[in-house]
Amino acid sequence: MSPLKIKKGSSKHSAYDLRDPNADVQERHTLAVLVDNEPGVLARVIGLFSGRGYNIESLTVAETDHEGHLSRITVVTTGTPQVIEQIKAQLGRMVPVHGVHDLTAEGASVERELALFKVAGTGDARVEALRLADIFRANVVDSTLESFIFEITGTPEKIDAFAELMRPLGLREMARTGVAALSRGA
Amino acid sequence: MTRAMTGAKMVVQALKDQGVEVVFGYPGGAVLPIYDEIFQQNDIRHVLVRHEQGAAHAAEGYARSTGKPGVVLVTSGPGATNAVTGITDALMDSIPIVVLTGQVPTFMIGTDGFQEADTVGITRPCTKHNWLVKDTKDLSRTIHQAFHVATTGRPGPVLVDIPKDVQFATSEYTPPHKTPTAHYQPRLKGDLEQITRLAEMIETAERPIFYTGGGVINSGPAASQLLRELVDATGFPITSTLMGLGAYPASGKHWMGMLGMHGTYEANLAMHGCDLMINIGARFDDRITGRIADFSPHSKKAHIDIDPSSINKVVHADVPILGDVAHVLEDLLRVWKARGRKTNAAGLQKWWKKIDEWKAVNCLSYKPSGKMIRPQHALTRLEALTKGHDRYICTEVGQHQMWAAQYLGFEAPNRWMTSGGLGTMGYGFPASIGVQIAHPDALVINVAGEASWLMNMQEMGTAVQYRLPVKQFILNNERLGMVRQWQQLLHGERYSHSWSESLPDFVKLAEAFGAKGIKCDNPADLDDAILEMINHDGPVIMDCLVEKHENCFPMIPSGEPHNKMLLGEADPANAIGAKGAVLV
Ligand SMILES: Cc1ncc(C[n+]2csc(CCOP(=O)(O)OP(=O)(O)O)c2C)c(N)n1
Ligand SMILES: [Mg+2]
Numbered sequence: 209m210s211p212l213k214i215k216k217g218s219s220k221h222s223a224y225d226l227r228d229p230n231a232d233v234q235e236r237h238t239l240a241v242l243v244d245n246e247p248g249v250l251a252r253v254i255g256l257f258s259g260r261g262y263n264i265e266s267l268t269v270a271e272t273d274h275e276g277h278l279s280r281i282t283v284v285t286t287g288t289p290q291v292i293e294q295i296k297a298q299l300g301r302m303v304p305v306h307g308v309h310d311l312t313a314e315g316a317s318v319e320r321e322l323a324l325f326k327v328a329g330t331g332d333a334r335v336e337a338l339r340l341a342d343i344f345r346a347n348v349v350d351s352t353l354e355s356f357i358f359e360i361t362g363t364p365e366k367i368d369a370f371a372e373l374m375r376p377l378g379l380r381e382m383a384r385t386g387v388a389a390l391s392r393g394a
Numbered sequence: 395m396t397r398a399m400t401g402a403k404m405v406v407q408a409l410k411d412q413g414v415e416v417v418f419g420y421p422g423g424a425v426l427p428i429y430d431e432i433f434q435q436n437d438i439r440h441v442l443v444r445h446e447q448g449a450a451h452a453a454e455g456y457a458r459s460t461g462k463p464g465v466v467l468v469t470s471g472p473g474a475t476n477a478v479t480g481i482t483d484a485l486m487d488s489i490p491i492v493v494l495t496g497q498v499p500t501f502m503i504g505t506d507g508f509q510e511a512d513t514v515g516i517t518r519p520c521t522k523h524n525w526l527v528k529d530t531k532d533l534s535r536t537i538h539q540a541f542h543v544a545t546t547g548r549p550g551p552v553l554v555d556i557p558k559d560v561q562f563a564t565s566e567y568t569p570p571h572k573t574p575t576a577h578y579q580p581r582l583k584g585d586l587e588q589i590t591r592l593a594e595m596i597e598t599a600e601r602p603i604f605y606t607g608g609g610v611i612n613s614g615p616a617a618s619q620l621l622r623e624l625v626d627a628t629g630f631p632i633t634s635t636l637m638g639l640g641a642y643p644a645s646g647k648h649w650m651g652m653l654g655m656h657g658t659y660e661a662n663l664a665m666h667g668c669d670l671m672i673n674i675g676a677r678f679d680d681r682i683t684g685r686i687a688d689f690s691p692h693s694k695k696a697h698i699d700i701d702p703s704s705i706n707k708v709v710h711a712d713v714p715i716l717g718d719v720a721h722v723l724e725d726l727l728r729v730w731k732a733r734g735r736k737t738n739a740a741g742l743q744k745w746w747k748k749i750d751e752w753k754a755v756n757c758l759s760y761k762p763s764g765k766m767i768r769p770q771h772a773l774t775r776l777e778a779l780t781k782g783h784d785r786y787i788c789t790e791v792g793q794h795q796m797w798a799a800q801y802l803g804f805e806a807p808n809r810w811m812t813s814g815g816l817g818t819m820g821y822g823f824p825a826s827i828g829v830q831i832a833h834p835d836a837l838v839i840n841v842a843g844e845a846s847w848l849m850n851m852q853e854m855g856t857a858v859q860y861r862l863p864v865k866q867f868i869l870n871n872e873r874l875g876m877v878r879q880w881q882q883l884l885h886g887e888r889y890s891h892s893w894s895e896s897l898p899d900f901v902k903l904a905e906a907f908g909a910k911g912i913k914c915d916n917p918a919d920l921d922d923a924i925l926e927m928i929n930h931d932g933p934v935i936m937d938c939l940v941e942k943h944e945n946c947f948p949m950i951p952s953g954e955p956h957n958k959m960l961l962g963e964a965d966p967a968n969a970i971g972a973k974g975a976v977l978v
Contacts (some may be wrong), residue, residue, distance in 0.1 A: 244577075247526065252518060259519050290706065297703035303523040303543055303578050 236265070236286045237312040238319060238389045239296065244304040245271045245279040252302060253281060262295050263287060266321075266364070266386035278306065284364075284387050309391070316392040322385045323367045328355040329378035337377040344370050355380070401530040401561040402427035405494065408537040410437050411570050414465050416456065416831055417441070418449040422469025424496025424509060427561040441831060441860060444852035446473050448824035450480020450551075451850070453491045455828030458811045459786055461614060463490040463544050464828060470496045471509030474555075475516065479818060481551045482520040486815025487637060488612055490549035492540050493521075499559035500528050513555045522550030528557065530565035538573035547580030548701040549612055580700060584717030584725060592672070592696045592713050593730040599670035600741030601693075601748075602630045605653065605682075608637030608814070609675015609699060611807045613719035618807045620723035621674065622646070627727070628737055631749055633661035635676050636799055637814045644803030650749065651758075654682040655950050656796040659757035659959060660749055662948070665690050666956035667748070673697045675719045678709040679815070688955030698722045757948050757961055758800055767917050769794060769869045769940040773801035773841070776867060779924050783837040785809065786829045790822040790846030793875035793946045798841040820849030823866060827853055830862040837865070837928060844870040844937075845894050854907040857933040865927050866935045868900060871942045879945050900937035907933075915939035 243249050250269055257264050265284040272280040285295060292310070300308045311317035325346070327337045330353075337356060341348065346360035355378075360370055364387060371382060399407065405428050409417065416439045421429045432440050443449040446468045453464025468477050474495040484491045498507040514526045523543050525536045533556065540552045596602065604625060610617045618641045625632050625648050632642050633653040642649060651658035653665055665671065671693045676682070678697075683689040686708060697704075697711035698719060705714045715722055762771040787802055788811040789795040795812055804810050811829060813821035826840040840847075847868055857864050877892040901911030910930050914923035914937070927936045949960045 248514060248518065251515070255519055290710075293706055294703060297705070297707075301547070301580075301701060301703050306577065 232288060234286050235289060235292060235312070236284065237292050237310055238282065238284050238317065238387060239299070240309040240311055240389060241281040241283065241299055242306040242308075243279050243281060243302075244306070245277045246304055249279065249304050250281070252304065253283070253299070256298055256302070257283075257285075257295075260294075260298065262291065266384075268386040268388055282387055282389050311389050311391055314391055317389050318392060319363055319387050319389040320361050321364050321367055321387050322359070322361045323370075324349070324383045325358040325360065325370070325374055325379060326355060326381040327358065327374050327378050328380050330354055333377045337374060340370075340373050340377075346370065397567040398564050399567055400427065400431075400564050401533050401556065402431045404530070404534045404565075404567050405537065405556070405561070406431045406435060406438060407567055408534050408570075409465065412538070412541045413462075414438055417465045417467050418443055418452040418456070418828065419467030420446050420449060420469065420473060422473050422496065422509070424470035424498060424558050425467060425473075425494075425556075425561075427558065428467065428494070428496070428556075440467075441827075442856065443824065443827075444855045445850065446476035447480050447820065448827070448850050448853045448856065450477045450491065450493065451483065451818075451821050451824035452828035452831070452853075452856075453493075454480065454484050454487075454489045454821075455788060455811050455825030456832045457484075457489050457491055457828075458611075458825070459808050459829040460832045461808060463492050463541060466491060466493040468493070468495055469509065470498055470513065471511045473509075474511055474513040478516060478520060479816075479820075481517055481553065483813055483816040483818045483821060484551035485520050485522065487813065488549050488608060489551065490544040491551045492537075492544050493517075493551060493553040494537075495553060495555045496561075497526070497555045497557040500557045501559070503557065513553070517553050520551070521553045522548075524553040524555065526555045526557075527560055530560050530563040533560060533565070534568045535573045538568070538570045539575060541570075542573075542575040543578055546578065548609075548704075581716060582700075582718040582721045584698065584715040584722035586725065586729070588713050588715045589722065589725050590729055592715065592726060593733055595670050595694060595696065595713070596628060596630075596672075596730055597733070597736040598738055600738055601664075601668045601745045602628070602670040602672065602742075603664050603668040604630055604632040604642075604672050604674060605634070605665065605676055606632060606638045606641055606674045607635040607676025610638055610641040610719050611675075613675065613700075615807060617641070617675075617718075617720035617723060620720060620727060624723055624727055627735065628730075629742060630672075630737075631664055631746070633657065633665065635679065635682055635814070636812060638676060639799060639810045640804035640807045643805040645805060650753075652799050654679075655684070655952075656800065656946055656948065657950075658800075659755050659948055659961065660752035662950065662956040662959055663752050664749055668693045671695045673699075673711075674723070675699060677704045678707070680708075683709065684950050684958075685953055685955045690956070755961070762917065763941070764917060766941045767915065767920055767938060769797050769871070769944055770801055771917065772869060772920060772938050772940060773797050775920050776839070776841075776924055777802050779921065780837060780839065780928060783928070784833070784835070786811065786826075786833060786836055786838045788812065788822040788826040788829060788838070788840040790840070790842040790849075791817045791819045791876075792843040792846055793871070793879065793944070794841055794843045794869040796876075796946045797869070802841075819843075819846035821846075823847060823850050823864075824853050824856075826864040826866075827856055827860075827862055830864050831860070838863070839865045839867050839928075842866055842868045843875060844868050844872065844897060844900075845874045848898075851903070854904070854909060854933070854935075858908045861932065863930070863932050863934075866933070867927065868935065868937050869940050870897070870900070870937050871940050871944065872897060873942055875944075876946070878943070882943075882945070883949075883951065900935050904933075904935040909933040909935065912936045913939070
């Protein structure tokens, strides 16, 4: 029909992903955003997400380069491929943002989260909690006669699984840091 | 030589070093030290507006008509919040303005001090970037960075919030060339591989179209020049958004008129039927695309934009080119010429034949009435009588704005100032003041609706004080006309609060401010009234009483595709479906 012949697919020189933007599938992406550690920068990033209706599943932030005053924000978000591209473009054009890396799209990456669990109980439940903690390589960082605090690191899925197991055994409170992530390789 | 000075002095020095000639502002407690410095120098002119919203719009008018950043100076709290509408307007239309706000002293921030507002918090989503300066040693650098950010990449408003103690304290001044700006450097050059793909498509396309926007104007005069060269060399038809009018001349051979909700029949049908759409510096706004799913269904789309977030935001780009319009067009022309300047002549000829058929519908025709002035006629006469002048046009928002876009011809960029993205009633009058300040000898006309105009009418004081001969051409239909039109088409002619009652006598109002007022309600007197307005050496309000229930056509109802256009007073019942009614 159209006389125009256009190559399909993305070009390695293109700044853009040329996948079908209308695909309706929801994807989960982990983004690493390098920003100037200046006042209000986190508010800017969060404001972008809330103002444009994007999802935040988890968010971690800390200064990672003290000399350069750069912070690394790791944000886990979900959306269609088009929305994910928009999020990256919107983040990328913010003045304090130095770089946006889509760890999910840019190859293999390692994701870890740290969580603290307070589990209270006596008798069999207490023994079982300790046994499971051992299997999950969780450390006991505090204990009383009727409670433990476990520290566990792992993927969000592992922490979810641990939480499910602890719930019937007397899970009282849980604190999670959100995901920190790095791409694999040099 | 060290240059120690107070923060207040630094502000004025930094503005001078940035080449600023004029500041639009309004004083108050938190900016008194800066006003004291302004008093003691003559390099920078201060224009006292009558409301801080007016300052922001005036700065926009200045910026849009010169290509230079506009500067605003207001006090803390209410001064800053009053400016917010103008700042948001500048963000939506990508206009570079630098807003300096006073703030309570640093040691009082967070105490709910008198006239304290979280200005950087409030303006974070409506600026391109903003800063709170807590230490005088950072002040001059921050102001220089603010100018850099406002004017680089996709332009936009920036704000620097300056606490009063920072204005009093002394520190070293950093000049612009010693200010680091390296980190924020948006890419200007487009990807050559994509540019070459576009050149290839230009060679083969049967039904191509240029769809251009405000990005061409923002890129600077060279971009408009290159666009003209490209259009004339390829012979492709061209249309433009509201924001892009003037980049290609309205008298140009390939011009099809504006596109979009109130665009011409030929422009919209050509957009719908094209096989190659070349978007240059436009952003597929919903006023342009109509229903996305049916938007130009058979075309490949190339999109040239400096803002990566504009590309693939609403419409998928087959050929995305990230870069500055002038840079990309230069490369595109070079590549296309080097490949032999080819186009598909046979295809183009057929395409133009089709377009000429659409043009023959004459979608903007109207019958002038002998009794009442029809607004289209008023604008046709304004066009005819001001054509040869060194002319700048501003508008308010509403039907009159769309008629101005349809019936006035723009031959050059930076001559057309209108609130596109935000659609801010009250924009035009203060904008016309900013334009006239920048171009003292030009003919500056604000085409207004009576309701919009009242929203910033206090600026009559500014116009008279500074002897600015701005012409306020009010198409007075005694209605919130655009709202009324929608109520007619969408809400069963229930005209809920869409009329202008208790209007002032505009002639007396002009006279009360010490300006000239002209009233015209007879088509026979129209030309004389317009001539009287443009020949008067001073500000004029012309109250032009027009047909009250005139509708603005063509119109693509919300939620409809381009080929479902209403052309005229045909029965509009069922024109807008329930789905369209929820759209604005
Ligand atoms: C600040 C603001 N408030 C409300 C609106 C909604 N609005 C759009 S057009 C319009 C009517 C404008 O009336 P007028 O200025 O007389 O122009 P007309 O349409 O009659 O030419 C209104 C209320 C707006 N655009 N801006
Ligand atoms: Mg009106």
